[in-house]
Amino acid sequence: MTTTHEVFNQSMPLADVNLFEGNRPLREGLIAHLPPHALADAQQRLHRLGALTGSAAMQQHARLANVHTPQLRTHDRLGRRIDEVEFHPSYHALMAAAIEHGLHARPWAQGPGGHVERAAGFMLFTELEPSVLCPISMTYAAAPALAANAALLSDWFPKLTSTTYDPRLAPLADKAGVTMGMGMTEKQGGSDVRANTTQARFEGDTPWGRSYRLVGHKWFFSAPMCDAFLVLAQAEGGLSCFFLPRVLPDGSRNALQIQRLKDKLGNKANASSEVEFNGALAWLVGEEGRGVPQILEMGTRTRLDCALGTSGLMRQALSLALHHARQRQAFGRPLVQHALMRNVLSDLALESEAATALSLRLARAFDRQDDSYEAMMRRVLTPVAKFWICKRGSGFAQEAMECLGGNGYVEEGGEGVMARIYREMPVNSIWEGAGNIMALDLLRVLQRAGPDLVDALAEELEPLASVNPTCDAARATVLGRLQSVADEHDGRRLAQDVALAMQAALLRRHAPDFVFEAFVASRLGMAPALTYGGLSPRTDFDRLLQRAAPV
Structure with missing residues (x-):
């Protein structure tokens, strides 16, 4: 055979990297939400997990577990009913890793800070392979x-x-x-x-x-x-x-x-x-x-995991898109140097960081079981976070896939991860109550909690006060609608607006000013754009992309 061409200008896989060390928003979120005495040990454990979940060996297990899907065996060879499901060895390797790192039980074994640390670990493992986290979450x-x-x-x-x-x-x-x-x-x-x-x-x-x-x-x-x-x-x-x-x-x-x-x-x-x-x-x-109140005790925590899982998938999709755009040349320069691509990637970075911030804040509310204020936050932020973060997931994955072009659409090699992410995104929005159920849940919370809940959310949104007219208006509008909402037709829009205001307030507290300012300019006081990449030319694209870089 003759060689017809030389292979070049193809991006190399994002492998053998530490997913924790490369995720600055996640690392800073831990500092903001973990008790100081628990921080150092948590960082060490998550550093080890980040190295494992970013390794080429575990990525191969994730690929094989999806290629060789579970098989049902209803009977043995003698005709006896056995009702067993057979899994590829890679599935078992993934399950063993998740359980070894305590993603199924750390809060119950560790105590204060356990939910926040587990949340970070759950997001890291989702970047590797989310499917096995279903039994982990339920356990x-x-x-x-x-x-x-x-x-x-x-x-x-x-x-x-x-x-x-x-x-x-x-x-x-x-x-x-x-x-x-x-x-x-x-x-x-x-x-x-x-x-x-x-x-x-x-x-x-x-x-x-x-x-x-x-x-x-x-x-x-x-x-x-x-x-x-x-x-x-x-x-x-x-x-x-x-x-x-x-x-x-x-x-x-x-x-x-x-x-x-x-x-x-x-x-x-x-x-x-x-x-x-x-x-x-x-x-x-x-x-x-x-039965319903009893099993909802379980469902509330799996709803937290839906928000965490989508946040992890967003981060991995963003990382793959950034990694590809920094290597792939088009029209004489790397993709990441083209203005439109920089805008899209920066917008995705904002969405990913905001999802991580809201997910960690919700996990902190689960850490403080005996605090009445945090109990209220658990009740209201669970449907809000699950609704909004999961709703944003599918569009996010499509936009990130588009950054890779045709390579993102195929089911092989490193790029096949993006196709898996895209197929995975809808499950977190549907599982444990789809969007309408979450909107109805939010309305029930408001009807039962009344003024106390409005006061609590006013405190959460205090960072938006007196920043600029856009923030003041968004805060006032959300708090006003919380006091008067009665019509379920408004449930989805209310969940969206509470989520956006909470994300803005969290970024104001814990993120650099250039992140907060870009988020407010693109998301508060207006309907969210149907596509990504519409940030103002005044946005600090360089620092947003540098902050989001996975390596």
């Missing part, structure tokens, strides 16, 4: 929900917080560590879980409390190879929350039958399934009829 969220059943919590908590990954289907007594999932959605109900038809029949009293037999189905049952699940079913007293293990204490398989795996747009390395309960044994968590 993190399950532990506090189990507090309503002291016997279950006592037996399961030590292994829920173990940093050893044990993928075997085995009884709790034989496991080194366990993971948990949840199952709420049914065919006929979707987000309206009160329409669920799965029935729970009382079986008897046991050392784990009241046991029941469940008959019914779940239309979305994520990570079915977890060791146990929190599920909703109709008991005599109404919709209730139940703890359902895959393997019973005597070693037998519970009557949970996996019907099929979902063929999803993205999130390919994670198995999502449809299941049926054919008399599955489960234990009551909390009181009969209190």
